[in-house]
Amino acid sequence: MITTDTGLRRLTAIESLAFFVFSILLNAFANALTVATNLGSAIWTASAANLSSYTHIGLGVILFIYGFAVIFINAILIRQLNWRRVVGNLLYISPFSYLVQQFTAVMEKAGIMSLSMPTRIVLDIIGVVLIGVAVSIYQRVNLILHPNDDLSYILRFNFFNGKAAIAQYVSYIPPILVLLVAWALSGNLLAFNVGTVISLITQGPVTGWADQHIFHKLKHRLH
Numbered sequence: 001m002i003t004t005d006t007g008l009r010r011l012t013a014i015e016s017l018a019f020f021v022f023s024i025l026l027n028a029f030a031n032a033l034t035v036a037t038n039l040g041s042a043i044w045t046a047s048a049a050n051l052s053s054y055t056h057i058g059l060g061v062i063l064f065i066y067g068f069a070v071i072f073i074n075a076i077l078i079r080q081l082n083w084r085r086v087v088g089n090l091l092y093i094s095p096f097s098y099l100v101q102q103f104t105a106v107m108e109k110a111g112i113m114s115l116s117m118p119t120r121i122v123l124d125i126i127g128v129v130l131i132g133v134a135v136s137i138y139q140r141v142n143l144i145l146h147p148n149d150d151l152s153y154i155l156r157f158n159f160f161n162g163k164a165a166i167a168q169y170v171s172y173i174p175p176i177l178v179l180l181v182a183w184a185l186s187g188n189l190l191a192f193n194v195g196t197v198i199s200l201i202t203q204g205p206v207t208g209w210a211d212q213h214i215f216h217k218l219k220h221r222l223h
Contacts, residue, residue: 003217011141011218019141019218025133028096032103033127036112037120040098040193042131043200044148047175049191050182066175070147073174077154088144098145124195131199133214134204136164138210141192152204157220164211168204 002011011019035041041049048062055062071089075081112120138145139153148171156167183189211220 003219008219010180011096016141016143019215020138020143023040023138024092024096024140025099026130027138028099029103030127030130030134031100032107033130034124034136034195034199035100035104036107037124037127037195038113038193039120039124040195040197040199041191042203043172043179043196044175047182048127050179050186053188053190054186063097064093065211070151070174074147074150074154077151077158085150088112089147092144092146099118113148121194125198128199128202129206132203133210135203136207136210137215137218139207142213142220164208165204167206170188172200 002009002015003065031042040046044066045063048059048066050058052062067089071086074085074089081166112123115123135149135152142153145153152164152167152171155170156162158162160166160170179189179192
């Protein structure tokens, strides 16, 4: 939905597609920026990395399993298996993963690791903020969502009265539990650094802030 001089109206197909393409490119770029700075992955990725290390199952496979597990959790929360939602979740994963990989390769070739630590920290923070902005945009468009962001979306509007920060924190409980168990069993903690902590603390609040300030006329299309 978008606010106009005459009130709220639905986005046209072209508008929805434009906002979605912009947000997925921004999200992939921002995630690649946090990966390329090598200062810690987002909590879901960090959790998967630790589980992968402990089980010796490929990270890609673990992330794919995570996606299906979260889709199942989402279905339980909304008390139905919404196939449109499921297909949308799965369709989001493929191009997003490819784009993150490509953006990361470009940044690594550009020599981002040769920058000073303070500069990389600043770039990492920018990446984390841009992830929250991207999530805000494509959640408002609500065309298709990544399963993890769909989880926070469901929690936000079905259980926490639209409070983005609280919903984001609650959605982090599963990956944090997996990470802690894997850490306890293996004695190693991987892919956890300053970027992970910043992401944990700020992504929810940034998403809520972006709802009000980035493309502020774009409103949530609830279903």
